[in-house]
Amino acid sequence: MTESRPPNARGPLSACLLAHLSHPPHELPRLPTVVGNVCHDEDAMLALYLAYELHYRGFAGIDEGWEWEPSLIRERTRLERAFERGLRGAIVVGDIAPAKVTAELQALTTGDGPSLSQWFSDQGSLDQLREFAIHRSAYQLKEADPHTWAIPRLRGRAKAALVEIQYGEYGDGHAELMHATLFANTMRALGLDPTYGAYIDRIPAVTLATVNLMSLFGLHRRWRGALIGHLALFEMSSVAPMQRYADTLRRLGIEDGAPFYDAHVEADVLHRKIALHDMAGALAIDEPGLAHDIVFGARALERVEADFSEHLLRAWSAGHSSLLAG
Numbered sequence: 001m002t003e004s005r006p007p008n009a010r011g012p013l014s015a016c017l018l019a020h021l022s023h024p025p026h027e028l029p030r031l032p033t034v035v036g037n038v039c040h041d042e043d044a045m046l047a048l049y050l051a052y053e054l055h056y057r058g059f060a061g062i063d064e065g066w067e068w069e070p071s072l073i074r075e076r077t078r079l080e081r082a083f084e085r086g087l088r089g090a091i092v093v094g095d096i097a098p099a100k101v102t103a104e105l106q107a108l109t110t111g112d113g114p115s116l117s118q119w120f121s122d123q124g125s126l127d128q129l130r131e132f133a134i135h136r137s138a139y140q141l142k143e144a145d146p147h148t149w150a151i152p153r154l155r156g157r158a159k160a161a162l163v164e165i166q167y168g169e170y171g172d173g174h175a176e177l178m179h180a181t182l183f184a185n186t187m188r189a190l191g192l193d194p195t196y197g198a199y200i201d202r203i204p205a206v207t208l209a210t211v212n213l214m215s216l217f218g219l220h221r222r223w224r225g226a227l228i229g230h231l232a233l234f235e236m237s238s239v240a241p242m243q244r245y246a247d248t249l250r251r252l253g254i255e256d257g258a259p260f261y262d263a264h265v266e267a268d269v270l271h272r273k274i275a276l277h278d279m280a281g282a283l284a285i286d287e288p289g290l291a292h293d294i295v296f297g298a299r300a301l302e303r304v305e306a307d308f309s310e311h312l313l314r315a316w317s318a319g320h321s322s323l324l325a326g
Contacts, residue, residue, distance in 0.1 A: 003060040004197030007050070011043025017050055017075075021062045028071035031078070038082045039307065042324075045205035045212060048083065051076040052215035056142055057196060080216055087213075091299045096291040101284035102276055104295045105229070108302055109237045114309040117241035119316070120248040129248060130190050131322050132312065133183075134199045135207045139214070140183040140260075141196050144169035146214035147231045153224045156286055161278035162228070165235065168267045182260035186249075189257035202323040206311045210304045217297060225290030226297030228280050233298035235275035238268045 006022075009015035013032045020028055034044040053059065054067045066072055096104060120129065144166055151162055171177030184194035193199070217227035246261035284291045315322035 003058050003062075004195065004200070006059040006062060007046060007197075007200040009043075010046045013043045014047040014050065017047050021050070021059075021066055024063050025065040025069045025072075028069070028075055031075045034079065034082045038079075038086045039209045039304065040205050042205045044079060044082065045208040048076065048079045048212050049200075049208050051079065052212060052219070053197075055215070055219060056145065059197075083209075083212065083216060087300050087303070090303050091296060093292055093296045093299060096284075096295050098284040098288040098291045101291050101294050102281040105232055105236065105276060105280060105298055108233055108298050114306065114313050115241070116309045116312060117244035119313060121244040124248050126190075126252050126254075128316055129252065129254075130192060133187055133190055133192055134202055134323060135308070135312070137183070137187060137192075137194075137199055138203050138207060138211045141180050141194070143179045143183065146218035147227060149218040150224050150227045150231075153221050154228075154283065157282035158228065158279050158286065161274050161282065162231075164274060165231070165271050165279070168271065177263070179260065179263060182263055186257040186260045189249075189254050199323075202326055204311070204322075204324050206304075206307050210308055213300055213304050223293065223297070225283065225287070225293030226300065228283050228290075229294035229297030229299075230301045232275040232280035232294070233301050235268055236272040239265055239272065242268070 006018055007014075009018050013034065016029075016031055020026070031047070034041060038044045050059075051072060054062070054064075054072075058064055058067075116132070120132075124132075147162070147169075148166055151159060151166070154162060167173070169179050171179070171181065175181060187194040214227070214230065217223040217230055242261045242264040246258045246265065249255070249257045249261070280294050284294055312322040
């Protein structure tokens with residue numbers, strides 16, 4: 001496995017962390033404290049991404065022993081708590097009866113937030129499509145991996161349903177059909193570098209927040225309900241947007257980039273039913289104490305995705321790039 005190079009620092013927090021990670025594992029000092037909205041803080045979101053990425057593919061030149069270095073976990077926990085505070089301050093979920101979870105999730109699929117896919121359908125340009133792919137590469141090139149962490153933490157119907165969904169995400173056992181592989185092909189078709197982590201220095205905090213959210217939920221057993229709610233809403237609300245992206249690619253003459261989106265349109269027609277009833281609904285009934293978290297995870301996805309969409313549409317409407325300066 002080829003490791004990507006570490007990103008450039010964006011402030012004192014990530015600079016301090018990167019400086020220490022360049023050496024063999026050792027006791028970390030207390031890192032600078034995060035102030036304000038963590039979800040929009042470039043320094044904090046990058047530092048959290050760095051800590052999380054050690055559990056995925058790591059970085060070239062960073063000792064793998066850092067993954068579970070206690071002092072790093074301590075500092076990551078401080079960042080996570082700040083991230084959680086920001087999420088809880090923006091998301092209100094009351095008491096949820098387990099039998100009402102499916103209705104709550106269905107209601108979220110009719111949200112009236114900004115639609116990136118509709119933008120592309122109406123007016124999206126090739127340059128904007130390339131920017132969009134760069135943003136999404138932070139997640140799509142490891143698609144399914146964060147949610148796979150939930151498998152050993154579930155049981156019964158929810159576990160079987162999650163495995164069925166994940167089997168499709170990993171190409172039904174065929175490496176060339178894995179969704180991450182198909183997205184790499186889309187990037188090539190758009191003239192982009194499909195190397196894992198190639199664009200991390202261009203990806204802003206608002207995008208890193210969408211990736212860090214999945215890692216937060218995936219790495220903690222206590223957040224397994226939220227992780228399932230996150231995946232359920234993702235599967236339930238993806239068919240129409242994915243079709244629009246596929247249509248946009250074909251409109252722009254990028255036929256070779258469409259299979260990734262075609263695969264989601266086909267798979268998610270079935271997956272959205274499995275995700276709602278057999279996975280999220282079953283988990284709520286079998287573990288009633290997780291009903292609140294399932295809905296919280298879905299609403300957290302809705303929140304970070306709305307922030308992400310607003311950022312891109314605001315930049316493009318003003319005639320600016322949505323990426324950080326290269």
